[in-house]
Amino acid sequence: MKIYYVEDEQDLAGIIKKYLMREGFDVTVFFDGESAMEHIHDDVDLWILDIMLTGDVSGYDIIKALKANESDAAVIFTSARDQDLDKIMGLELGSDDYLAKPYSPRELILRVKAVLKRQSHFQVSEIIHYDQYEINITKREIKANDGMIDLTNKEFELLSFFIKNPNKAFSREEILKHVWGDNYYGSDRVVDDLLRRLRHKMPELKIETIYGYGYRLL
Numbered sequence: 001m002k003i004y005y006v007e008d009e010q011d012l013a014g015i016i017k018k019y020l021m022r023e024g025f026d027v028t029v030f031f032d033g034e035s036a037m038e039h040i041h042d043d044v045d046l047w048i049l050d051i052m053l054t055g056d057v058s059g060y061d062i063i064k065a066l067k068a069n070e071s072d073a074a075v076i077f078t079s080a081r082d083q084d085l086d087k088i089m090g091l092e093l094g095s096d097d098y099l100a101k102p103y104s105p106r107e108l109i110l111r112v113k114a115v116l117k118r119q120s121h122f123q124v125s126e127i128i129h130y131d132q133y134e135i136n137i138t139k140r141e142i143k144a145n146d147g148m149i150d151l152t153n154k155e156f157e158l159l160s161f162f163i164k165n166p167n168k169a170f171s172r173e174e175i176l177k178h179v180w181g182d183n184y185y186g187s188d189r190v191v192d193d194l195l196r197r198l199r200h201k202m203p204e205l206k207i208e209t210i211y212g213y214g215y216r217l218l
């Protein structure tokens with residue numbers, strides 16, 4: 001699942017990002033509200049917003065923009081200011097939870113999982129069938145004739161990208177940008193490695209290799 005974390009304390013942000021990634025979350029950190037605002041329209045599962053941020057844009061401004069955009073993403077507020085006032089204002093604006101600073105990484109992880117679990121109960125699941133596979137995009141679950149299939153976060157992102165765009169050819173660069181994001185600067189051969197693992201776990205997927213270019217799901 002994809003999380004956007006807005007926190008101007010860079011040391012704290014680095015620690016929390018590591019904990020979240022260990023739990024399998026795809027995490028992007030923004031150190032100010034202005035840069036976060038540029039991604040309001042992104043498809044994200046959860047925003048973690050510090051209320052007081054460097055610059056002119058606060059966490060309140062971000063959640064207002066999310067609600068104006070009718071975003072389905074959950075929101076957790078964090079703040080070191082007056083707890084009662086911030087909590088009330090956050091909830092009135094539509095946040096799903098509030099966490100006062102200082103907080104432990106483990107406490108935040110538990111809050112994140114609880115919010116995302118509640119969120120999934122209220123969502124209508126998007127289910128796509130392919131051959132013997134039942135792919136629940138919302139819950140990120142895959143059923144096959146012989147049981148459930150466990151995928152890593154990146155494997156599921158790659159599968160979701162292909163399954164939503166059948167019969168369309170994509171270059172390695174396009175796949176890399178979608179699955180790894182704009183900030184990845186390594187070799188595009190990671191696409192081949194990830195695809196090899198996905199094919200091994202889901203052998204009925206008919207993914208065509210377009211030599212010298214990329215791949216296409218048939």
